[in-house]
Amino acid sequence: MKLKKTVVMVGMMGAGKTAVGRALAAKLNVPFLDSDAEIVKAANMSIAEIFKRDGEPFFRTKETQVIDRLLDDMQGVLSTGGGAFLSDSNRTMISDKGVSVWLDADLDLLWQRVRHKDTRPLLRTANPKATLEQIYNERVPIYSKADLAVQSHASYSIENMADRVIKALLTRPDVLEP
Secondary structure (H helix, E strand, O other): OEEOOEEEEEOOOOOOHHHHHHHHHHHHOOOEEEHHHHHHHHHOOOHHHHHHHHOHHHHHHHHHHHHHHHHHHOOOEEEOOOOHHHOHHHHHHHHHHEEEEEEEOOHHHHHHHHOOOOOOHHHOOOOHHHHHHHHHHHHHHHHOOOOEEEEOOOOOOHHHHHHHHHHHHOOOOOOEEO
């Protein structure tokens, strides 16, 4: 298979963007990058530390700059943070330079995956489950604007999800050639 555009994984925290993105890149034999990891590397601090020190608006500006640079510099699979796709300009840039793939996981599955992690700055609240539900309800209508959507399910393995993404990408000959 020949990848013609960078595949940008979008969706909620816990949807599997990084894990599925890595597996997808391996199956397509292309590079994998994670925009959050690139931001951490450039800032030499964690996402949580950036949020605490500089605030979310600063982080979002840096995130847009990093995604733009990565889309220009690579052809492969790019995993983005859960909030990256919320910006109109990011959505346009991603569709112009690549293809967005929404990993659509339901709220129960997301909660199962994130409830024991303290690395999610947006869930550092008195009621993280209610916060997750609020974020989910706000973001799903925006994620649904992605170029492609792949439904996630608790029973699907990472490999199975990567295969499902490939199947979706094959519907777009401008993105992936068999």
